[in-house]
Amino acid sequence: MTEKERIELAELLFPNIDKTREYYEEMYPERNLPEGAMVTRYGPSPTGSVHLGNLFSAFCDMVYARQSNGVFFLRIEDTDQKRAVEGGIENITGVLKGFDITPTEGYGFDGSYGPYKQSERTEIYQTYVKDLIIKGLAYPCFMTEEEIAQIREEQEINKVQIGIYGMYAVDRDLSLEEIKEKLANNEEYVIRLKSPGDPNKQIEIVDLIKGKMKLPERNLDDILLKKDGTPTYHFAHVIDDHLMHTTHVIRGDEWVSSLPLHIQLFELLGFTPPKYAHIAPITIKDSETGTIRKLSKRKDPWAGAKFYEESGIPIEALHLYLATITNTNFEEWYLNNQDKTIKDFEFSFDKQAIGGTSFDEAKLNNLCKTYFSRKSGEEVYNETLVYTEKFDKEYNKLLKENKEDMIQFLSIEKDGPRPRKDIAKYSDVKEEFSYAIDSMFEDEFYSKYDGDKTYDIELIKEYVEGLDLDTTNEEWFNATKEFASSHGYAASPKDYKKNPDDYKGHVGDICEAIRVMITGRTKSPDLFSIMKILGKDRINNRIELYRKYSNK
Numbered sequence: 001m002t003e004k005e006r007i008e009l010a011e012l013l014f015p016n017i018d019k020t021r022e023y024y025e026e027m028y029p030e031r032n033l034p035e036g037a038m039v040t041r042y043g044p045s046p047t048g049s050v051h052l053g054n055l056f057s058a059f060c061d062m063v064y065a066r067q068s069n070g071v072f073f074l075r076i077e078d079t080d081q082k083r084a085v086e087g088g089i090e091n092i093t094g095v096l097k098g099f100d101i102t103p104t105e106g107y108g109f110d111g112s113y114g115p116y117k118q119s120e121r122t123e124i125y126q127t128y129v130k131d132l133i134i135k136g137l138a139y140p141c142f143m144t145e146e147e148i149a150q151i152r153e154e155q156e157i158n159k160v161q162i163g164i165y166g167m168y169a170v171d172r173d174l175s176l177e178e179i180k181e182k183l184a185n186n187e188e189y190v191i192r193l194k195s196p197g198d199p200n201k202q203i204e205i206v207d208l209i210k211g212k213m214k215l216p217e218r219n220l221d222d223i224l225l226k227k228d229g230t231p232t233y234h235f236a237h238v239i240d241d242h243l244m245h246t247t248h249v250i251r252g253d254e255w256v257s258s259l260p261l262h263i264q265l266f267e268l269l270g271f272t273p274p275k276y277a278h279i280a281p282i283t284i285k286d287s288e289t290g291t292i293r294k295l296s297k298r299k300d301p302w303a304g305a306k307f308y309e310e311s312g313i314p315i316e317a318l319h320l321y322l323a324t325i326t327n328t329n330f331e332e333w334y335l336n337n338q339d340k341t342i343k344d345f346e347f348s349f350d351k352q353a354i355g356g357t358s359f360d361e362a363k364l365n366n367l368c369k370t371y372f373s374r375k376s377g378e379e380v381y382n383e384t385l386v387y388t389e390k391f392d393k394e395y396n397k398l399l400k401e402n403k404e405d406m407i408q409f410l411s412i413e414k415d416g417p418r419p420r421k422d423i424a425k426y427s428d429v430k431e432e433f434s435y436a437i438d439s440m441f442e443d444e445f446y447s448k449y450d451g452d453k454t455y456d457i458e459l460i461k462e463y464v465e466g467l468d469l470d471t472t473n474e475e476w477f478n479a480t481k482e483f484a485s486s487h488g489y490a491a492s493p494k495d496y497k498k499n500p501d502d503y504k505g506h507v508g509d510i511c512e513a514i515r516v517m518i519t520g521r522t523k524s525p526d527l528f529s530i531m532k533i534l535g536k537d538r539i540n541n542r543i544e545l546y547r548k549y550s551n552k
Ligand code: GLU
Pocket: 042, 043, 044, 045, 077, 233, 237, 249, 250, 251, 252, 255
């Protein structure tokens, strides 16, 4: 076909497209950003609920853009309308906001490089396809599904590469007359790329995480526009990343195999490709088979973003976890820097795991505990209030009614170099501090009391009578030791161990008895602090309740 014929063909196929490439290039100029600023994008398809892996990739987009004073934008990639689910887009924007992985630009946010939803950009894609037709780099292909299936069968029998290329690309060189005839017959068509690739040649790509990769050149005549005139994902995202000036594509490594096509498209369109960072999936050891597999929404509760919200894992703690899987040196840095937050850490692609990162529940738990340990009692109270407002209304009411007490309990053992590490999620507060609220403690502990150890109630009553709560921790403990010695108990476990027959027990046994009676557990935060908050009357009430229920 001559150039004149190609222009005629392009007009025939796209009579309504009156804009040019130049029009869009001008409309979306270079971004005015500081040197080194990264423009990243998160491009989810609205095909279902959000997976931890999606959050992970969006988190990477966010931190790299943020630390370089760049832009992190959200683009909805809904080219496959058949797979789109209702409410899918709102779910994505809701989850991003909810998890504080908020784009600086994009669908549902601000920005002047939109529209940020691919289904609203059809005209733009068609403009570029029209241009490719004029340049002889794309063509209409009228092959039917049956014809394509037949070719595939033949290729399978002959054990050759599957797909439309070379001699199998039968519509590649149709004349303008032949095309006109088919159009007149209303034959359906797609637009295919006229691929110049040679599979015997290799392209070399430097991935920021995986390093140098050699992949065969793409030689298939891939579809650019489907029968309904909408683009395929591959084509659409290349146009978008160009016009939106993406500098770094960070995405799952399942896209590595499509990379030769993407690079080819960038080159044929005359665009500079962005830099790539393909991240490995989050894996897990299957509890049944023992094999390593991808984290699955069907099998693993941790895989779905919703799990974190519902179980009360703080957003910031989840960010800490995502940071540990983003950079291998993050965790140590964080644990050694008490006063620092994620924003102070410099992420780098070369500290990113190349293979799969395995999901580690214990690590997540530990980071959550560290997070809580660095929060004041009041902060933990306020955040728990927000969580319970949504997920535990009954407890939320109790928390509000017992605000002052709760904050005091939550503040125990917060100062000092080794703050308390008992809470891993908001939902733990109810269980860990079940003794903090009188009514709840009666329902939760005494009414179900089944401890097999019996304690000397009268001895403890006597102890409480002489108890001075208006003193220091040290003096209190000395007084308790004295009380122990004067009532036949050793003042220290060591003394007791030396001559067990001389004593009824040791000071620790007395503390254990009080502890069980007033907290319902043998381990608790600092006992003296708890007693101080409760005060003598409530301590005595609790001893009486203990008497009542332990005699059941
Ligand atoms: N829309 C693609 C997905 O859902 C994104 C691929 C990319 O980031 O280039 O995974």
